[in-house]
Amino acid sequence: xxxxxxxxxxxxxxxxxxxxxxxxxxxxxxxxxxxxxxxxxxxxxxxxxxxxxxxxxxxxxxxxxxxxxxxxxxxxxxxxxxxxxxxxxxxxxxxxxxxxxxxxxxxxxxxxxxxxxxxxxxxxxxxxxxxxxxxxxxxxxxxxxxxxxxxxxxxxxxxxxxxxxxxxxxxxxxxxxxxxxxxxxxxxxxxxxxxxxxxxxxxxxxxxxxxxxxxxx
Amino acid sequence: xxxxxxxxxxxxxxxxxxxxxxxxxxxxxxxxxxxxxxxxxxxxxxxxxxxxxxxxxxxxxxxxxxxxxxxxxxxxxxxxxxxxxxxxxxxxxxxxxxxxxxxxxxxxxxxxxxxxxxxxxxxxxxxxxxxxxxxxxxxxxxxxxxxxxxxxxxxxxxxxxxxxxxxxxxxxxxxxxxxxxxxxxxxxxxxxxxxxxxxxxxxxxxxxxxxxxxxxx
Amino acid sequence: xxxxxxxxxxxxxxxxxxxxxxxxxxxxxxxxxxxxxxxxxxxxxxxxxxxxxxxxxxxxxxxxxxxxxxxxxxxxxxxxxxxxxxxxxxxxxxxxxxxxxxxxxxxxxxxxxxxxxxxxxxxxxxxxxxxxxxxxxxxxxxxxxxxxxxxxxxxxxxxxxxxxxxxxxxxxxxxxxxxxxxxxxxxxxxxxxxxxxxxxxxxxxxxxxxxxxxxxx
Amino acid sequence: xxxxxxxxxxxxxxxxxxxxxxxxxxxxxxxxxxxxxxxxxxxxxxxxxxxxxxxxxxxxxxxxxxxxxxxxxxxxxxxxxxxxxxxxxxxxxxxxxxxxxxxxxxxxxxxxxxxxxxxxxxxxxxxxxxxxxxxxxxxxxxxxxxxxxxxxxxxxxxxxxxxxxxxxxxxxxxxxxxxxxxxxxxxxxxxxxxxxxxxxxxxxxxxxxxxxxxxxx
Numbered sequence: 056x057x058x059x060x061x062x063x064x065x066x067x068x069x070x071x072x073x074x075x076x077x078x079x080x081x082x083x084x085x086x087x088x089x090x091x092x093x094x095x096x097x098x099x100x101x102x103x104x105x106x107x108x109x110x111x112x113x114x115x116x117x118x119x120x121x122x123x124x125x126x127x128x129x130x131x132x133x134x135x136x137x138x139x140x141x142x143x144x145x146x147x148x149x150x151x152x153x154x155x156x157x158x159x160x161x162x163x164x165x166x167x168x169x170x171x172x173x174x175x176x177x178x179x180x181x182x183x184x185x186x187x188x189x190x191x192x193x194x195x196x197x198x199x200x201x202x203x204x205x206x207x208x209x210x211x212x213x214x215x216x217x218x219x220x221x222x223x224x225x226x227x228x229x230x231x232x233x234x235x236x237x238x239x240x241x242x243x244x245x246x247x248x249x250x251x252x253x254x255x256x257x258x259x260x261x262x263x264x265x266x267x268x269x270x271x272x
Numbered sequence: 273x274x275x276x277x278x279x280x281x282x283x284x285x286x287x288x289x290x291x292x293x294x295x296x297x298x299x300x301x302x303x304x305x306x307x308x309x310x311x312x313x314x315x316x317x318x319x320x321x322x323x324x325x326x327x328x329x330x331x332x333x334x335x336x337x338x339x340x341x342x343x344x345x346x347x348x349x350x351x352x353x354x355x356x357x358x359x360x361x362x363x364x365x366x367x368x369x370x371x372x373x374x375x376x377x378x379x380x381x382x383x384x385x386x387x388x389x390x391x392x393x394x395x396x397x398x399x400x401x402x403x404x405x406x407x408x409x410x411x412x413x414x415x416x417x418x419x420x421x422x423x424x425x426x427x428x429x430x431x432x433x434x435x436x437x438x439x440x441x442x443x444x445x446x447x448x449x450x451x452x453x454x455x456x457x458x459x460x461x462x463x464x465x466x467x468x469x470x471x472x473x474x475x476x477x478x479x480x481x482x483x484x485x486x487x488x489x
Numbered sequence: 490x491x492x493x494x495x496x497x498x499x500x501x502x503x504x505x506x507x508x509x510x511x512x513x514x515x516x517x518x519x520x521x522x523x524x525x526x527x528x529x530x531x532x533x534x535x536x537x538x539x540x541x542x543x544x545x546x547x548x549x550x551x552x553x554x555x556x557x558x559x560x561x562x563x564x565x566x567x568x569x570x571x572x573x574x575x576x577x578x579x580x581x582x583x584x585x586x587x588x589x590x591x592x593x594x595x596x597x598x599x600x601x602x603x604x605x606x607x608x609x610x611x612x613x614x615x616x617x618x619x620x621x622x623x624x625x626x627x628x629x630x631x632x633x634x635x636x637x638x639x640x641x642x643x644x645x646x647x648x649x650x651x652x653x654x655x656x657x658x659x660x661x662x663x664x665x666x667x668x669x670x671x672x673x674x675x676x677x678x679x680x681x682x683x684x685x686x687x688x689x690x691x692x693x694x695x696x697x698x699x700x701x702x703x704x705x706x
Numbered sequence: 707x708x709x710x711x712x713x714x715x716x717x718x719x720x721x722x723x724x725x726x727x728x729x730x731x732x733x734x735x736x737x738x739x740x741x742x743x744x745x746x747x748x749x750x751x752x753x754x755x756x757x758x759x760x761x762x763x764x765x766x767x768x769x770x771x772x773x774x775x776x777x778x779x780x781x782x783x784x785x786x787x788x789x790x791x792x793x794x795x796x797x798x799x800x801x802x803x804x805x806x807x808x809x810x811x812x813x814x815x816x817x818x819x820x821x822x823x824x825x826x827x828x829x830x831x832x833x834x835x836x837x838x839x840x841x842x843x844x845x846x847x848x849x850x851x852x853x854x855x856x857x858x859x860x861x862x863x864x865x866x867x868x869x870x871x872x873x874x875x876x877x878x879x880x881x882x883x884x885x886x887x888x889x890x891x892x893x894x895x896x897x898x899x900x901x902x903x904x905x906x907x908x909x910x911x912x913x914x915x916x917x918x919x920x921x922x923x
Contacts (some may be wrong), residue, residue: 075732075785082299083739083740085298085299086736089304092379101394103393105393109397127373131365134293137292149909152774152775155739155778171753180756298509298513299736305589313600326601340590340593475583511729519732519733519737527744530817536828537828539832565799692803
C-alpha cells in the first residue's frame with residue numbers, strides 16, 4: 056500500500072517546487088520596476104523655474120512609463136505561466152534566470168533612452184538598444200512558456216486549447232518588437248510609443264484567458 | 273458527482289490567484305519605502321558642524337516621514353482589500369499595476385519636496401506635484417476597491433455593511449488631498465503637515481474593521 | 490450547527506492575517522540590509538594603489554557589518570515574534586510600520602558613521618546618532634512583542650514561561666544601547682564595537698528558545 | 707492520546723519554520739542581483755559616439771553577467787538546500803545571515819572589477835578581491851548544507867545517496883575558486899571567465915538531482 060511519507064511538505068513532485076522561483080522572480084520584477092525612479096531628477100539649481108524643469112523631463116517619464124508597462128506586462132505573463140506550472144526542472148529555472156537577467160538589465164537602456172531621446176544621432180542608438188532589450192525579454196517569456204508546455208511541466212488538467220491560446224498571445228509581440236526596432240532606426244520616438252502600445256496590449260487581455268476548471272463527472 | 277481534479281493547487285477559482293499580485297505589490301511597496309533613505313544626506317564637508325548639518329536636514333526627514341506614512345497607509349489599505357479579495361481578474365491586475373506605478377514614482381516628488389521646501393517659489397511647485405501624486409495613489413486605492421466590490425471579486429461571505437464601511441473610509445482622504453493641494457499653493461508647509469495627518473489617519477482605524485466571520489447556523 | 494463558510498481562505502480569525510505583514514517586513518529588512526552596499530566605494534582614481542585604498546575603507550566595512558548584524562538581529566527577533574503571533578490588529582500593524590521606519594532609516598546613520606568615524610569631533614556626533622537609531626529599533630522590537638503578548642495576539646497554546654523568556658531576552662539590549670550611547674560620547678569607536686557585540690549577542694541564542702509543543706494528554 | 711493543539715499553524719516542529727528564512731533570503735538575492743544594474747553607465751557626454759561608448763563598457767557587462775550568474779547559482783543551490791530542509795535552528799539562521807552578508811557585499815567587488823579590469827596593476831587587485839568574495843559565498847553555501855545534514859535538519863525521508871550527491875556537487879566549486887584566485891594574480895581576465903564558467907556549471911545540473919520520493923510499501 057502506498058504511504059505518504061513526507062508529512063511536513065506533502066506535495067513534493069518530481070522537480071523543484073515553484074514557490075521560491077516565484078518569490079525570487081517577484082522580487083526581481085518589483086525591484087527592477089522600482090529602481091526606475093532613481094533615474095528621475097531635475098537638473099541641480101532648477102529652483103527658479105521648477106515647474107518648467109519638471110515638465111522638460113518628459114522623455115524620462117515616457118521611458119519610465121514604457122519600462123514600467125513592459126516589466127508589468129512581463130510580470131503578468133510570468134504570473135499566467137506559473138499559474139499553469141505544476142513544477143520546475145533545472146532547465147526551466149535556468150531559462151527563468153535568463154529572463155530575470157534581461158529584466159534587471161532594462162533600467163540601464165531606460166536611462167540611455169531618457170538621456171538621449173532628444174539628441175538626433177544618439178537617440179537612434181538608444182532606441183535600438185532599448186528595443187533589442189525588450190525583444191529579448193519578450194523572447195525569453197515565450198521560450199519559458201514553450202519549454203514548460205513541451206516538457207509537460209504544466210498542470211495535467213490544463214486544456215490543450217487553453218495552452219495554445221497562451222502560446223498565440225505571446226507570439227505577435229515578438230514580430231511587433233522586430234518591426235519597431237527597424238522603425239526606430241528612422242523614427243526613434245515613434246518606436247518608443249510603439250513599445251508602449253505593445254506593453255499595454257500585453258497587459259490587457261491576459262487574465263481573461265483563465266477559466267474555472269470544470270469538474271469532471 | 274463533482275470531483276476535485278487539481279490536487280496540487282486545489283483552490284483555483286475563476287480568474288488569477290491573488291498570491292503573486294500580493295507578493296509583487298509587497299515588493300514594490302517595500303522597495304519604494306526603503307529607497308526613500310537614499311535621498312537623505314548631509315552636504316559634503318559637514319564635519320566641523322555635523323550635528324547642525326544633520327539637524328538642518330529636517331525638510332528631508334519631514335518628506336521622508338510623510339512619504340513613509342503615506343506608502344504605509346496605502347499598504348495597509350491594500351492589505352485590507354486583498355484580505356477581502358477572493359480572486360483577481362485582468363482589469364484588477366492592471367488597476368493594481370497603475371497603483372504601483374504611482375507608488376514607485378513617489379520617491380521622485382519626495383526628493384523634489386525635500387530639496388525645495390525652503391525656497392519660496394519652487395516649494396509651491398514641489399508641494400503641488402507631491403500632493404497630486406498622493407491624490408493619485410489614494411484615488412487608485414479607492415478605484416481598486418470599488419472595482420473589486422462591483423465585480424464581485426470579494427469573498428462571497430463578506431457582509432455588505434463591512435464592504436460599505438471600507439468604501440466610506442477610503443473616500444474622505446480624497447477630498448482632503450484636493451483641499452490640501454489648494455492650500456499648498458499658498459502655504460506649502462501647512463499642506464505637507466496635512467498630508468502627514470491624512471496618512472496617520474488612514475493608518476489608524478483600518479484593521480479594526482475586520483471582525484471574525486460569524487458562522488452561519 | 491456551525492458551518493465553515495469561507496472555503497478559499499478558511500483560517501480567517503479576528504484581526505488581519507499576518508502573512509502580508511511578514512512579507513512586507515521581510516522586503517523592507519532585505520532591502521535595508523542590501524542597500525548598505527551602495528555606500529561602499531573607493532575614491533575615484535585609486536588605480537595606482539587600489540589595495541591600500543580598499544583597505545583604508547575599513548570604517549565603511551565596520552559600519553556595514555554592524556548595521557548588517559543589527560538588522561539581521563532585528564529580523565531574527567521579528568521572526569520569533571511572528572512565529573508566536575496568531576493574528577495582527579490595527580495597533581500592531583502600526584507599531585510594525587514604526588519599526589520598519591527606523592530600520593529603513595538606518596542606512597543614513599550608517600553612512601554618516603562610515604564617513605566621519607576617523608574625524609575627531611564629528612565621529613562623536615555620528616556615533617551618537619547611530620546609537621540612538623539602534624536604540625529606537627531595539628525599543629520598537631520590544632514594544633511590538635510586549636503589545637502582542639498583552640493583547641493576547643500570540644498563539645493560545647504558547648507557554649507563559651516561553652513568553653517571559655523572550656521578554657527577558659529583549660530587555661538587556663536596551664540597557665546596553667543606552668550605556669554605549671554614553672560611552673560613544675567619549676570613545677566612539679569602542680561604542681561601535683559594543684553595538685556589534687549586542688547585535689551578535691541578539692543573533693546567538695534566539696532560535697534556541699523555540700521548543701516542540703508538548704502534546705497535551 | 708496525543709492531540710494536535712495548534713490549529714492555526716499546525717505544522718510547528720522543533721526549531722523555527724523556514725518560510726521567513728526563505729522569504730528574507732529571496733529578497734536579499736533578488737535585490738543584490740538587481741542592484742548590479744546601477745553600476746552600468748556610459749560616460750557623460752557620450753552623445754556623439756553612443757554606440758561606441760556603449761560597446762566600450764564591455765568589462766561592466768562581463769562583471770554584471772558573472773555576478774548575476776554567481777548569485778543565480780547561489781540562489782539555485784540555496785533553493786535545493788531549503789527544498790530538503792525541514793526546519794531551521796539558531797545556528798543555521800546565523801550561517802544563512804553570513805551567506806547573505808557575503809552575497810549583499812558582492813556588488814561592491816563587482817564595481818571594482820568593472821572599473822579597473824583594463825588597468826594593468828589594479829586589475830589584479832580587483833580580480834583577487836572579487837574572487838575571494840565568490841569563494842566566501844561558495845564556502846558559506848557549502849557550510850550551510852553540511853551543517854543542515856549533520857544536525858539532521860533535512861527531511862527524514864531524504865535518501866542518504868541524494869544528500870551525498872549534493873555535498874559532492876558543492877565541493878569542486880571551492881577548489882575551482884582557489885585555483886582561479888591564483889590564476890587571477892597573473893591573468894585577471896582569464897580568472898573572470900573562469901568564475902563565469904563555475905557559475906554556469908553550478909547553474910546547470912542542480913535541479914536534475916531532485917527525484918520523486920518513492921512511496922514506501
